Structure formats: C-alpha cells, structure tokens
Amino acid sequence: xxxxxxxxxxxxxxxxxxxxxxxxxxxxxxxxxxxxxxxxxxxxxxxxxxxxxxxxxxxxxxxxxxxxxxxxxxxxxxxxxxxxxxxxxxxxxxxxxxxxxxxxxxxxxxxxxxxxxxxxxxxxxxxxxxxxxxxxxxxxxxxxxxxxxxxxxxxxxxx
Numbered sequence: 001x002x003x004x005x006x007x008x009x010x011x012x013x014x015x016x017x018x019x020x021x022x023x024x025x026x027x028x029x030x031x032x033x034x035x036x037x038x039x040x041x042x043x044x045x046x047x048x049x050x051x052x053x054x055x056x057x058x059x060x061x062x063x064x065x066x067x068x069x070x071x072x073x074x075x076x077x078x079x080x081x082x083x084x085x086x087x088x089x090x091x092x093x094x095x096x097x098x099x100x101x102x103x104x105x106x107x108x109x110x111x112x113x114x115x116x117x118x119x120x121x122x123x124x125x126x127x128x129x130x131x132x133x134x135x136x137x138x139x140x141x142x143x144x145x146x147x148x149x150x151x152x153x154x155x156x157x158x159x
Contacts, residue, residue, distance in 0.1 A: 005153045009058075010101035012076035012083055016060045019083070019100060023054020026093055026143045028150070030109035030126060032118035039066055039073065039082050040097075043122035046109060047085070047095040055084075055094045106153040110146045 004024040011018040025048035036045035062083055066073035070088035075081060085095040098107040112118075112126040113133055128134070128142060 003152045006054075008101055008103070008153075010096075010104075011059075012079050012081035012100065014076060014079035014081075016078050017057065017062050017076045017081075017083060018059040019096065020056045020058045021050055021054060021096070021101070022056070023051040024152075025050055025146075025150075027139075027146050028098065028107060028110045030112040030124045031114055032112060032122060033114035034117050035067070036114075037117075037119070043119045044112070044124070045082075046098045046107065048098050048107065049093040050096050051093055052091060055096065103153065106151055108151050110150065111142060 006022055006024065008021040009018065010021070027049045028047070029049070030044040030046055032044045037043060039045065060076065062074035063077045064072050065075040065080070065082070072086045072088075073082060074084050074086070076083060081097075081100070083097055083100050087093075087095065098104050101107070109124050109126045111128040111130065111134065112124050113130050115129050116131040127145075134142065
C-alpha cells in the first residue's frame with residue numbers, strides 16, 4: 001500500500017528545474033537559523049529529508065548558491081529558487097525545500113532546529129524543538145517516531 005501516494009513531482013518557480021520524489025521523507029523540519037532566514041527570505045526554511053535514492057532531478061541543471069561552503073545549496077539558475085541542500089558529509093538524504101513540491105499541502109514540520117536564532121514571533125506545529133541541532137543518537141529515534149505518526153498526503157481529506 002502506498003500511503004505516501006508516491007511518486008511526487010515538483011519544481012522551481014519558473015519550472016525550468018523539475019524534481020521527482022520516489023521515497024517517503026525520513027523527517028520534515030523547519031530551520032530557524034539566520035542563514036535559512038536570509039536564504040528563504042522568511043522566518044524559517046521548510047524541508048523534507050528525502051532518502052538519496054528516492055530523489056531525482058528530472059529536468060534542468062540546478063546550480064550551487066548560498067555561501068558556496070561545505071553544505072551544497074542548489075538553486076534554479078534562472079529564477080534562483082532555493083530547491084534543495086546536500087549536507088556536507090551526509091550522502092544518505094537530500095534536504096528538499098518542501099514548497100518545491102507541486103502539492104505541499106500535506107507538509108507539516110515534525111521538528112524545528114536552531115530555535116536559539118528564531119524570530120520571537122515565529123511558531124510552528126513541530127513536535128520536537130532544538131536550540132541548535134539534535135544529537136546524532138536522537139535522529140534514529142525521531143525518524144522511527146516520524147514514520148509512525150507522520151501526516152501523509154491526502155490524510156487531511158480522510159474522515
């Protein structure tokens with residue numbers, strides 16, 4: 001049974017770069033760090049950690065943007081939409097900006113990070129909050145918990 005209604009598709013604002021997601025997210029999150037605030041021009045960024053084997057760019061060639069540091073932030077070269085991040089030293093997942101999906105209506109952040117830098121009025125419905133990042137040993141427990149209770153696409157329409 002495909003509770004996640006995969007695959008999903010998405011793309012940048014202008015549509016020149018398109019994505020296909022064929023694996024459910026490991027976690028969903030909101031990041032309140034000042035870097036994400038500035039790159040998203042918002043109070044926080046929203047992302048879904050997608051297993052690498054379930055993430056594919058199907059059209060276009062995203063370019064690296066942001067600070068060009070160890071974390072690789074990918075953008076559409078035309079409209080400059082921030083689409084996804086490949087965290088340094090982690091090859092098991094890609095942090096895709098959830099709003100790049102054609103239908104992100106199911107998305108809700110399960111955890112929020114860098115709350116030590118959040119704007120005072122910014123709130124999310126996240127189940128877990130961290131002043132910085134969660135301890136590595138907490139991630140497996142949280143991915144298991146997320147898998148068990150995550151809101152899946154179409155769940156809002158079920159009675």
